[in-house]
Structures are given as structure tokens and as C-alpha cells.
Amino acid sequence: MTDVFIYDHVRTPRGRGKKDGSLHEVPSVRLAAKTLEAIRDRNGLDTATVDDIIMGCVDPVMDAGAVIPKAAAFEAGYSTKAPGMQISRFCASGLDAVNFAAGKVAAGSDEIVIAGGVESMSRVGMGMSGGAWYMDPSVNFPAYFMPQGVSADLIATKYSFSRDDVDAYAVESQKRAAHAWENGYFKNSVIPVKDQNGITILDRDEHMRPGTDMQALASLNASFQMPGEMGGFEAVGIMAHPEVERITYVHHAGNSSGIVDGAAAVLVGSKAGGESMGLKPRARIRHFANIGSDPALMLTGPVDVTEKLLKKTGMSIADIDLFELNEAFAAVVLRYMQAFDISHDKMNVNGGAIAMGHPLGATGAMILGTVLDELERRDLNTALVTLCIGAGMGTATVIERV
Numbered sequence: 001m002t003d004v005f006i007y008d009h010v011r012t013p014r015g016r017g018k019k020d021g022s023l024h025e026v027p028s029v030r031l032a033a034k035t036l037e038a039i040r041d042r043n044g045l046d047t048a049t050v051d052d053i054i055m056g057c058v059d060p061v062m063d064a065g066a067v068i069p070k071a072a073a074f075e076a077g078y079s080t081k082a083p084g085m086q087i088s089r090f091c092a093s094g095l096d097a098v099n100f101a102a103g104k105v106a107a108g109s110d111e112i113v114i115a116g117g118v119e120s121m122s123r124v125g126m127g128m129s130g131g132a133w134y135m136d137p138s139v140n141f142p143a144y145f146m147p148q149g150v151s152a153d154l155i156a157t158k159y160s161f162s163r164d165d166v167d168a169y170a171v172e173s174q175k176r177a178a179h180a181w182e183n184g185y186f187k188n189s190v191i192p193v194k195d196q197n198g199i200t201i202l203d204r205d206e207h208m209r210p211g212t213d214m215q216a217l218a219s220l221n222a223s224f225q226m227p228g229e230m231g232g233f234e235a236v237g238i239m240a241h242p243e244v245e246r247i248t249y250v251h252h253a254g255n256s257s258g259i260v261d262g263a264a265a266v267l268v269g270s271k272a273g274g275e276s277m278g279l280k281p282r283a284r285i286r287h288f289a290n291i292g293s294d295p296a297l298m299l300t301g302p303v304d305v306t307e308k309l310l311k312k313t314g315m316s317i318a319d320i321d322l323f324e325l326n327e328a329f330a331a332v333v334l335r336y337m338q339a340f341d342i343s344h345d346k347m348n349v350n351g352g353a354i355a356m357g358h359p360l361g362a363t364g365a366m367i368l369g370t371v372l373d374e375l376e377r378r379d380l381n382t383a384l385v386t387l388c389i390g391a392g393m394g395t396a397t398v399i400e401r402v
Contacts, residue, residue, distance in 0.1 A: 004102040005281035006399065007274055008267040009116075009369035010038040010191050014205045014357040017121035017259035022202040024122040024261070026193060028057070028064040032072035032118040035265035038191045039114055040076065043267060043279055048079035051110035054101050055265075056093025056117030056361035057086045059129045064120060072118075088361070089290070091326060092387040092395035093117050094264060095364025099288040099397055101268045111273030116265035117362035126259070126360070133391050143391060144240045144296035146233035149224035149251050151298035152329035154237040156250045158297070159335050163250040166330035167217040170255035170354050172344070173327060177351025178210035185350055185377065189369050207258040207357040222249035223256070240296030255330040260357030264365035281402050283372050286382075287313045288397040299332045301394025302386040303339045309384070309396045317342065320398070321380035324371040326363055326387040327352035336386075349374060363387065368397065375401055 012031055015023030023031065032055060040047055055069040070084030089096045094117030101113035132139040139145070156166060180186060181204065192203035228234040234247045267279075274281055289309040293301035302325055310316060317340045325333050325348060337347055350370060353363060364387055371383040386396035 001106040002108055002270050004105045004268060004285045005271065005274060005402065006266060006268055006283045006285065006372060007279045007281055008039060008043055009265065009365070009372065010035050010189055011264035011362070011366045011369060012193050012262045013190055013202045014207055014260040014262040014359060015202050016206050017261055017357070019122060021122045021261060022206055023120070023193060026201065028118050028120040028123065029068055029071045029075050031120060031193070031261065031263035032068055033075035034191060034193055035116060035263045036072055036076035036078060036114065039265045039267050043277065045277065048081045050078070050082040050112050050114060052101065052104065052113045053082055053084040054097040054113060054115045055086050056088060056097045056364065058088050058090055058093055058119060058360040059124045059126065060086050060088065061129045062124050064124045068118060089393065089395065090390040091328060091358070091360055092364050092389045093361040094366065095368060095385060095387060095395050095397055098266050098268060098365055098368060102285045102288065105268060105270050112269040114265050115268055116263065116365040118263035119359040119361040120261045121259045121359060122261050144236050146236050147224060147227050148298060148390060149256065149329065150228045150233045150237060150247070151296065152251050152331050153224055153228065153247050153249045154241065154244065155297055155299060155335055156331040157244050157248045158241060159338060161250065161331050161334050165334060166250050166255045167214055169330040169334060170217060171212055171214060173348065173351045173354040174208065174210055174212045176349065177208050177355035180350035181205070185373065189373055205356040207260050208355050212254065217254045220252040220254050223252045225249040237296055251329050251331065255354060257328050257353035258357035260359050262359035262362050262366070264362045264369065266365050266368060283399045283401050286398040286400050291394045293392045293394055295392035298390065298392045299328060299388035300335060301388050301392060302332070302336050302396065305394030305396040306340070306384065306386060309398060313398060315398070320382055320384045321346070322349060322371050322374060322383040323347045324367045324383060324385045326358065326367060327354040328358065328388050330354065332388050364395070372399060
């Protein structure tokens with residue numbers, strides 16, 4: 001199989017996913033196009049040689065529909081020879097887009113692929129595309145369907161994470177994200193979003209609350225107690241995990257991922273593809289994997305897929321220098337660190353989605369880029385990137401610098 005390299009990556013800032021968010025007036029196609037423009041211009045890319053553009057988009061409806069990567073290529077002025085495809089694996093869509101691209105390059109069918117994702121959550125609400133998992137009782141029952149926040153609280157209860165534990169993790173995420181921004185760790189990867197007149201709309205993640213402390217978070221009510229208790233979902237969780245007598249509700253908006261708008265793109269290719277354009281590889285995609293996991297816990301897939309990936313590669317946890325796990329909910333990351341005895345010094349070292357937000361289809365590509373930049377900054381070698389996924393799945397990728 002052909003080696004697969006990462007040549008570059010960019011992302012937009014993450015705008016607050018509400019009508020008063022800075023990116024609300026920017027359609028999804030324009031967010032995606034901004035990343036395509038940046039990848040082209042930074043690398044002198046001949047877009048006629050791009051074999052595919054693959055982007056994750058969890059809710060590809062309304063102005064995010066109709067194969068948004070191809071539409072974005074038109075918007076960005078790419079050659080009409082560049083095709084496009086959108087995919088969805090819920091929260092891992094952006095990382096799976098990169099993995100899908102890597103598979104095509106490894107198989108020898110493509111030489112240069114741009115992969116990533118986009119989500120405008122202020123314009124297309126979460127769950128707008130519908131689906132049987134949410135809505136069909138014949139699927140709900142075997143899937144132990146419940147809101148993800150109730151699953152996160154089930155994880156916290158089962159693995160003994162207190163309200164203080166999840167809040168303390170959230171405070172640290174905010175501190176790390178603020179520190180990274182203040183010290184310019186994202187400056188080479190975050191591209192400003194500008195309007196048609198060239199005026200900057202947003203050049204910095206705007207969901208962050210760097211002044212967050214334990215006292216502020218303590219004032220927030222648990223967000224998922226009502227659907228859990230009144231909606232009957234706690235009973236579903238206990239049915240799946242009878243060892244849990246009742247769920248303790250600890251998650252709220254301050255220790256869960258933020259709803260935001262954003263896009264990301266990663267330039268992936270073979271050695272020959274890069275050399276033909278005079279590009280220098282930054283990292284090699286060593287391996288990737290997907291897995292189905294406990295649908296009631298739902299968000300423990302990163303543990304399961306990491307075990308699968310390490311077995312496939314013959315690696316151990318000790319071989320990984322840095323970990324990047326999407327902060328869907330604080331308990332997700334705490335459980336992962338607990339399962340593998342990973343120090344927080346190696347995990348999400350520049351904060352994560354609790355502080356900066358989680359634009360569903362784009363996040364996987366964003367955090368892949370974040371950890372690559374950090375490997376280079378620290379002169380380290382290997383990183384593992386993973387995300388939990390709705391309906392009980394996990395996706396993970398190992399990269400190593402070259």
C-alpha cells in the first residue's frame with residue numbers, strides 16, 4: 001500500500017452557533033470554500049490535479065445540502081475537474097473524511113485529496129436531517145436510544161465521576177484554550193473569515209469563556225435531568241446497565257461541547273503527488289479504524305476503537321506522545337484517561353470543544369490539525385486522534401511526523 005502523507009491543514013475560527021454568532025450570516029458553502037481557497041493559495045495547488053474533495057457534514061440539508069464539497073469548489077474557483085463528496089458518521093465525520101481520503105491514496109486510486117468538514121449549526125440546527133435512530137421506535141428499542149447528554153451522565157455515574165470532576169476538567173479546557181490562543185499556537189492554521197469586501201468577520205474562536213471557574217460552573221443546573229427523569233430515558237439507561245441504580249446528573253452547558261459554526265480542510269496525498277507539486281510532507285497517516293460500541297453508553301467508542309487500533313498497529317499507549325479526543329462531554333475524556341491511565345499532560349493539551357466548540361462535521365479534521373501543530377511545536381513524533389459518535393461508535397487515527 002502507498003504511504004499517505006498530510007501536507008497542510010487549515011480551519012476557520014469557530015463562531016458561536018446562534019443567530020447572534022459572528023458566522024451566522026455566512027452560509028456553509030462559504031465556510032467550506034474559505035478553507036479550500038486557503039489550502040490552494042498556501043500550497044500553490046493546481047486544482048485540476050485534485051483527485052477528490054471529501055467533507056464531513058452531519059446535517060447536509062438546506063444550504064448545507066447538495067454535495068457541499070463540490071458546491072464549495074465552485075465557490076472557491078477550483079477547476080471543474082475537481083470532484084466532491086460529503087460523508088457523515090456523526091461527530092467523527094471530519095476525521096473519517098481524512099481517513100477515507102487516506103484509504104483512496106493508499107489504494108493508489110488518488111494522488112492528491114482535500115478532506116475535512118463543515119457545519120453551520122446556527123443556520124442548520126442539530127438533527128435537522130432527521131432519521132430512524134431518532135424517530136423510528138423499531139430502531140429506538142435495540143439502540144437504547146437516549147439523548148447524548150443522558151448517556152454522558154450514565155458514563156459519569158458508572159465510572160464514578162462527580163460534578164466536581166467534570167467541572168474541573170471543563171475549567172482546565174478553558175484555561176488551555178485561552179493559553180494556546182494567547183501564545184499564538186493556532187496562528188498558522190486558523191484562517192480569518194472575511195466578507196466580500198475583505199473585511200474580517202471573525203479571526204478567533206468566539207465560544208471561549210476563559211474566565212470560567214468552579215464557582216461559575218457550580219451555579220449551572222444539570223441540563224439532562226429533565227429528559228432523563230421526566231422523559232423516561234434514565235429507565236432506558238438502567239435497562240441497559242442494571243448495575244446503575246439511578247443516574248447522577250452532572251453535565252451542563254459549561255462542561256459539554258459548544259454549538260458552533262466552522263470548517264476545516266486537510267491536504268492529503270501520496271509521496272509522488274506531493275513531489276509533483278513541490279510539497280513537503282508534515283506527517284504520515286499510520287493507521288485508522290472504526291468500531292461499533294455500547295449504544296447506551298454511546299460515547300465510550302474512543303476506548304474501544306483505540307484498543308482495536310493499537311492491536312492492528314502493534315503499538316501501545318506508551319508509544320503515543322499526544323492524544324486528542326473530542327470533548328463532547330467532560331466524562332467522555334475522563335473515562336478515556338481512566339481506561340488507559342493517560343496523564344492529562346498528554347491529553348487535549350490546548351483545550352478542546354468544551355472551550356472552543358464542536359462544529360459537528362468539521363471537528364475531526366480540526367483536532368487532527370491541532371495535534372499535528374502541537375507535535376511540531378513540541379518536537380514530538382506520534383499522536384492519536386479520536387472521537388465518540390452518536391449511536392455508539394468510535395473513530396481513531398494515528399499520525400506520525402516525517
